[in-house]
Amino acid sequence: MxxxxxxxxxxxxxxxxxxxxxxxxxxxxxxxxxxxxxxxxxxxxxxxxxxxxxxxxxxxxxxxxxxxxxxxxxxxQPNYVKRMAPVENALRKLKTIIERIPDREPTDAVEAEKELYRHHKIAVPFTDPELARDVKYKLTYSRPTNINIVGSYALKTAVKTSGIISVDMAITLPSSLFQEKDYLNYRYFHKRAYYLACLVAGINEDKDCKFKTRFCYLNGNDIQPAVVISPSEDGGVDDFSSSRCDIRIFPTVSGDLFSNAKLLPDRNCVRRFQGSPGSTSTLAPTPFYNATLMSECSVIPYLKLFHDTSSRCGSFKDACVLGRIWLQQRGFGGNISKGGFGHFEWAAVTATLLQGGGPRGQSLLSPSYSSYQLFKATLQFLASTDMVANPLLLQTEEFGAPKLGVPMFYDGSRSMNVLFKMTLWSYRLLQREARISLDMLRDTVADSFEASFIVKADEPLQRFDLLARIPISPEILSQQRSVDHKSVTASFCQKLYQVLSRGAGDRATLIYLSGPEAGSWPINEPTPSTGSQPRILVGFLLNSANAGRVVDHGPPAEAKEEAAAFRDFWGKKAELRRFKDGSILESLVWSKESKTPIFQQVVLYLLDRNFGIDVTKAVTFVGDNFSGPILMPGASGTQTIAMFQPIMTEFNKLERDIRTMEGLPLQLSQISGSSPKLRYTSIDPPPSSGRPGANMDPADVVILFEGSGRWPDDLAAIQRTKVAFLLKIAEVLEESVEDITARTGLENGDSSIRNISFLDVTYKSGAAFRLRIHNEREQTLLERLLKSKSLEPRKREEAILAQSEYKRIFAQSRSHTQALQTLCTRFVFLSPTIRLVKLWFASHLLSRHVSEELAELFVVHIFLQPYPWESPSSVMTGFLRTLLWLSRWDWRLDPLIVDFSGEMKVGDINAIKTRFEAWRKIDPGMNRVVLFAASNLDPEGLTWTQFGPSKVVAARVTALARSACAAVKEAGLEIVPETLFIPSAADYDFTIHLSSRFSSYRRGKKPSAKHTIFKNLQTHAGQDANVDLLGYDPVRLFVEELTNLYANNIIFFHNSHGGTFIGGIWSPLATSPRPWKVNLSYSTKPMVSQEEADEDENPEEVARLVVNKTAILNEIARLGGDMISRIESKS
Amino acid sequence: MASKTPKPPSSINGYIVLPLQLQALPSFKEPAIHFLYLRRHEARVPTKDDARTLFAVNVPFDATEAHFRHLFSGIGGGRVDNVKFLGSRQHPTTTTTVEQLIASSTKGNNKKRKRDRMDQEDKAAGELPETWDRELHLSGSTALIVFVDKGSLEATTRALKLYGKGKLALWGKGVEGGKVPALGSERYLAHHTLCYPPSSTLQSSINAYLTTFAAAEAARARHLAQKRQEPDEDGFITVVRGGRTGPARHEEATVVAEKQKGKGHYRDFYRFQLREEKKKRVGELVKRFEEDKRKVQEMKERRGRFKPQ
Incomplete structure (x- = not known):
């Protein structure tokens, strides 16, 4: 081949x-x-x-x-030839410079440090200066034995990103500088720090050098300072700014300098807190210190390993690149603050597993794997192995690793724990991400490519359900102390994690901590300056079923030991309680009434108990403020669906009342809800009490009678028969049920074949329903009508409209409602998220364009195909991810496919895609079909998008979502959710401001608050709590009428949820002058341009028609009458 | 735009341009002028009314007969008899289907024609109650303005020629004060109320309709039954629907045909079938691959699809 x-x-x-x-x-x-x-x-x-x-x-x-x-x-892949040429040049130059730095005589530590500062203004970056000065050994510098380019640049697995590329240069220090015992007590690191400072001095001294030098910590590890060389930016020969790189120089030593056995993770190498250097076995191990030292020794061995592997396995490099992108998109990096798992660790794991790790010493991966297989197998390895509980030791003797409680991937050939920089929480997050991605890659239906590699999945607001910011004061930090080398912040985090993860229990599925990241610092300072007060960001992924639990059950009172531990942990919050089943348990009871959500109460209590009131007071939470705009503060998941309980109960009553009705010629076969109110998704939950009136819409209900041959075989006659049926039902209902009002109403008066009637049934409790009769014969009749070739165009249009309306209100709406009812009980946060998303669409005046069902499909898609995350467990993540998805959805090329059942096959998906492509082929200009939103219930894909949004509006949705996402990204944790809901009037050609009586209309206010809203209605019993006015919404009727009158020439934007103005945009088609035509669909004025008028004597011949904007605006003002306060026009 | 044309042309394409002052409103104070275009009506199929009819283009959306009456009397024109708005909101003749049914079934039948006339009378009763108190027209639509006689039309034409010298006529003058149903929230409230007609009205309208419909159906059935009996001049009997062994419904037939399809065939019996099947599969794979390639190419052209964010 x-x-x-x-x-x-x-x-x-x-x-x-x-x-x-x-x-x-x-x-x-x-x-x-x-x-x-x-x-x-x-x-x-x-x-x-x-x-x-x-x-x-x-x-x-x-x-x-x-x-x-x-x-x-x-x-x-960066262009190594073109982009990297300047940096190659600079590297060569650096090498020459470093090789000619003169040696230095051995000097006492204090003396050497002073000397460097005096002559070169360079501070030696000692980790612990006190300890460094208090020693007897001498510090020295001599020419490095080797200079190597290492890391991803050398391996050519670097990845182009928005940032810069780091080129790693490893300098091998001569072994002669060190003594056998230098591995102890930071001695190696002090010598190394001095060496580095001399190196910087030498580079800066050199007259050829024009580079800028700064110090940084290698991988954020503060015992490993390194030098960053950045370009001079002077445009000279050595300026490599066009490569958009920097060079990191860090020291390394030969692998056999220290005894590997002494540096095993279970050994102690830091004796500073223990008095005498007694027997090493009793001392606490210092795995982190040891591994850091080992990593210094294993730079070159790993470089060799990678080169060997890439020559043995052709796809290794590509797999590394894939892994790298995958990690990067999830916010992982080699830096400790980024989780300590970056591309080096990825490559090391893959390369090691290509050599071993499988059963019986065989390799886990095969060199003949493709890059994708390697990638996936590595993911699988990460997802399925718990290297904390079962440390992985490869090619090494057993040692006391399991007791350490850190993730361990011990590569015996190079004597190093590859995962030594990882914390427990970053390891858990990595495992989780690997598992999610693996599920996603196994999912044959989802498009996993984008979610795996393209989408940035590490924005904390989109990733975590709740975030807590905990400022850390120096006092708190000064209490922290550990034997192993660890920054005080890290020790604090460790403790915090232990407390939170134990306290949160099964309320949270994951807790992740991230601290501040140290950048580079100037060479005349020994350590980076700590600027403002550092803060720890704690991200929680919640278990939506448990997070809001009020009572926690602890161990039973008989289990003395556990009960004591429980009491010890929870302090006075723990109390002994007897439960219904007779058991007596230690338990915790949280306040249900408090404004603070229960999970936050738990967190605050734990912080208070363990870190004091100062920390607790300073904590701020981000996440629950997204439920503010529509939900009661502190409403937990179960309460949100509970808000709909009253109407659901009333619906069941309606069903009973109708089923028990007697005297109808046909038996009822089905009654089903088809309104957002009956599937937990209307923006405002229906009011639970009060007389219904203009303040609310009735909830749509569809009823179906048993099949009968007695229905007429004619569409218009069927519609009339339905009216007769409804009249009959109304009569019977009012007779048989107390306190019920039933009124038959008419709709679609301009058509005879569309549904023309409905029945409003209102209960005294305030629940109102609108019943429509479903007749299955209509479908066939419409189809037959559409098939007949002799149909005149106007009739055909009407029939098409009737057919799509039939499908929507009778066929689809019902199954859609059922599917959503099920999902809303399955996903606690689906209902509030949908309502918030709908509110967002409404706030941006898109009510008329984005149908409620379409908005529901968007959110359901986010919950059912949450990749690259898991299903949201908070309103914030649900909402922000929906926005992100909307901003990224390329609706020109991709259909939206929602799988309610989870059982769709690849074939079904392909069929939908084929249909979508066919539409795009028929209508490439997207004049008829714009958005395509299909589901397993509706493979046709047009039910909810047929009447909007149009291309212009769809583009606007994308643009709005994009700017919202940008605003979220910019504001970060400071986000104020309300700002995302403020509409801008600037984008419209003109705005119609509603007078105050009508603008506050339908904002979900209590009826009592709006007694005086309708002056002109006072004859009608004065109140809007009037059954006659049920569902009366003048603004909606006004906008509907406007849309009909100016169909193609003006696009109207309106917020049906209490907007204060209506926006309008002139269609560009209507605004250009055109020659005389009789049936232009807009008001015109004749116009003769000056030049033409001068040339031609007869102005009539050259007159053109121009849209008469002022006249049209006047018309709108006339139509709106008292409902409009003013119209503002741009031009 | 206005500065370019100090004065609009007095006529365009054979139409007289009639500028009308629009009432400035509290919500929109900018002065606005509406332009109505008028000419004598020339119908494709001449009728007797043509001589006294004006064809109007760009009729204001809220125009009513009263509006035109007052407009023309205001400028010294003739008296308007009636106005026919074209291309306005589609007003369905709700009984068309019935009519058609009857028409199709009663062709050339004198007795039936008499029935037909009776139906026409019933029709009004079968109509559903109107849900709007006033009809509005699409922006820029047309109308036929019929004057009482030819003289009125000529008087109007003369008046139009003089018009424009003085002040512009105010649109809607004379119809204020409840002469036509008001717009604004009142209109919508009225609509909302009209949507719920009293059930007795509704019931009687439905009854009337259904009676007519039943009668028509019966007539049609009779007619068809008759047709089934009568051979035409060649001696053939036309096959029509209905009857005991009438032809099956088309949909049902398709369903049955669908079921029959593919029965009794084995697809993997002969070696050549297997071979062809395999070939087809490979061909499909290749085709799909090419398609994927094209799709990826398309994605590549849209930037950012392959660039990690």
Whole structure:
């Protein structure tokens, strides 16, 4: 096979390209050639279609997935030849400079430090200066034995990002500088710090040098200072700013300098807090310190390992790039503050697993895997292995690792725990992310490519259900102290995590802590300056079923030991209680009435108990403020659906009343809700009491009678028969049920074949329903009507309208309601999220364009296909992820497919996609079909999008979502949710401001608050709590009428949930002058342009028609009458 | 725009331009002028009323007969008899289907024609109550203004020629004060009320309709039954619906045909079938791959699809 040959060739090149010990400029040039060849391979790799197909089926998820991966890999690869040439140059220069730095005589520590500062203005970046000065050994500098380029740049797995690329340069220190015991008590690190300072001095001293130097911590580890070289930006020969890189120089030592056995994770190497250097076995182990030292020794061994692996396994590098992108999108990095798992760790894990890790010493991964298989297998490994409980020790003797309670992937060949920088919480997060991604990659239906690699999944607001910011004061930090090397912040976090994770129990599924990140600092200071007060950000992923639990059950009173521990942990909050089942348990009771949600009460209590009131007072929470705008503060999940309980109860009563009705010619077969109110998703939950009136809409209900041959075989007659039925039902209901009002109403007066009637049934409790009769014969009759070729166009239009309306209100709405009812009980936060999203659409005056069902589909999609996250457990994540998805949804190219059942097959999905593509082919201008939102209930995909949004409005939705996402990103944790709901009047050509009587209309106010709203209605019993006015909404009728009158020429925007103004945009078609035409659908004025009038004597001939905007606005003002306070026009 | 044309042309494309002053409103104070275009009506199919009819273009959306009456009397024109608004909100003749049914079934039948006339009378009773108190027209629509006689039309034409020298006529003058149903919230309240007609009215309208419909159906059934008996001049009997063994419904037939399809065939019996099947599968794979490739290419063209955020 052709592909086979190319692979072989590639392997040969790669094997010749590495030579790590000697780094020369010559080699780099050779490497560039290499690069060109590599690029060629990539094109050769794109084989013939058939081969590609067969390969893809086996080794990739699908051929589509493979193609996408290829594009991704090509996209992220920086151009090593063009972009990196300046930095190559600079690297060569640096090497020359470093090689000619003169040696220094051994000097006493204090003396050496002073000397450097005096002559070079360089502070030695000692970790613990006190300890460093108080020693007897001497510090010295001599020429490094080796200079290597390491890391992803050397491996060519660097990834183009918005930021800069770091090029790692490892300087091997001569072994002669160190003594055997230098691994103890930071001695190695002090010598190293001094060496680094001398190196910087030497670089800065050199007259050729124009680079800028600063110190930084390698991977945020504060015992490993390093030097960052940034470009001079002077445009000179050595300026490499065009490469958008910086160079990190860090020291390393040869792997055999120290005894590996002494640096095992269970050994102690820091003796400072223990008095005498007694037997090492009794001392607490210092795994972090040991591993840091080992990492210093294993830089070159790992470089070798990676080169070996990439020559053995062709897809290793690509797999590393994939892993790297995956980690990056989830906020992981080698830096301790980013979780301590970056591309180095990824590559190390993959490379090690290619050599071992499987059963019986075999390797877990095979070199013949494709890059995707390697990637997925590594994910699988990360997801399925718990390396805290079962530390993984490879190629090494057993030692006391399991007791340490840290994630352990011990690579015996290089004597290092690869995961040593990870904290317990970052490890749990990594596991979780790996598991989610794995599920997603296994999901044959979802598009997992974007979610895996493209979407940025680490925005805390979109990732965590609740965030707490805990400022840490120096006093708190000064109490922290540990044997192992650990910053005080890290120790604090450790304690915080222990407390929170024990206290939160099953309320939270994950707790993640992130602290401040240290940047680089100038070379005349020994440590980075701590600016403002640092803060710890705690992110919680909640378990929506448990988070709001009021009573916690502890151990039974008989279990003395556990009960004591429980009491000890919870203090006075713990109380002994007897429960209904007779058990006596230690328990905790939280306040249900408090404004603070229960989960926050738990967190605050724990902080107060463990860290004092000062910490507790300063804590701020982000997340619950998103439930503010529509929900009661502190409403927990169960309460939100409970708000709909009254109407659901009344609905059941209605069903009973109708079913028990006697005297109807046909038996009732089905009665089902089809209104947002009956599926927990209306913006305002229906009021639970009070007489119904203009303040509310009745909830739609569809009733279906048993089949009968006696229905007429004619559409218009069916509609009339329905009226007769409704009249009969009304009569019987009013007779048989007390306190009920039933009124038959008419709709769609301009059509005879659409549904023309409904029945409003109102109970005394305030619940109101609107019944429509479903007749299945209509469907066939409409189809037959549409098939007949002799139908005149106008009739055809009407029939099409009737058909789509039939499908919507009778067929789809019912199943949609049922599906959502089920989902809302399954996902506690679905209902409030949908309501918030609807409120968002309404606030931006999109009520008329984005139907309620469409908004519901958007949110359901976020809950059912939450990738790259899991289903939201808070309103905030649900809402923000919906916005993010809306901002990213390319509706021109992709349909929305919602799978309510979770049982859709690839075939179903493909069928929908085919239908979508067919629509796009028929109507590429998207004049008829814009958004395509299908589901397993509605594979046609147009039910909820047929009447809007139009292309312009859809683009506006995307733009609004984008700017909302940008605002969220910019504001970060300071986000004020209300700001996302403020409409802008600036985007409209004109705005129609409603007079105050009508603008506050329907904002879910209590009826009592609006006695005087309708002056003109006072004859009608004065109140809007009047059954006659049920569902009366003049503003909606006004906007509907406007839309009909100015159909194609003005787009109206309106907030049906209490907007104060209506926005209008002139269609560009209507605004250009055009020649005389009789049936233009807008008011015009004749116009003769000056030049033409001068040329031509007869102005009549050249007059054109222009839209008469002022006249139209006057018309609107006339139509609106007393409802409008003013119209503002831009031009 | 206005500065470019100090004065609009007095006529356009054979139409007289009639500028009308619009009442400034508290909510929209900008002075606005509406332009009505008028000419003598020339129907494609001439009728006797043509001579006294004006064809109006760009009728204001709220125009009523009263509006035009007052407008023309205001400028010294003739008296308006009636106004026919074209292209306004579609007003369905709710009984069309019945009418058609009857028409189709009663062609050339004298006795039936008499019935037909009776139906016409019933029609009004079968109508559902109107839910709007005043009809509005689409922006920019047209109307036929019929004057009482030819003289009135000519008087109007003369008046129009003089018009424009003096002050512009005010649109809607003379119809204020409840002569036509008001717009604004009152209109919508009225609509809301009209949507719930008294059940007795509704019931009688439905009864009337259904009676007519039943009668028509019966007539049609009779007619069809007759047709089934009568051979045409070639001696053939036309096949029509109904009857004991009438032709099946089309939909039912398709369903049955669908079921029959593919019965009694084996697809993997012969070797060539297997071979072809395999070939087809490979072909599909290749096709899908090509399609995917095209899709990816398309995505690539839209920037950002392959760039990690």
């Amino acid at each position: 052709d592909s086979h040959a190319t692979k072989k060739r590639k392997v040969e090149h790669d094997s010749s390209s590495y030579g790590t010990d000697e780094w020369t400029a010559y080699m780099r040039i050779d490497g560039q050639k290499e690069n060109l060849k590599f690029a060629k391979h990539r094109t050769a790799w794109d084989m013939t279609s058939q081969d590609g197909q067969l390969l893809a089926e086996e080794m990739y998820k699908s051929s589509m997935f493979k193609l996408q991966l290829d594009e991704l890999l090509a996209e992220v």
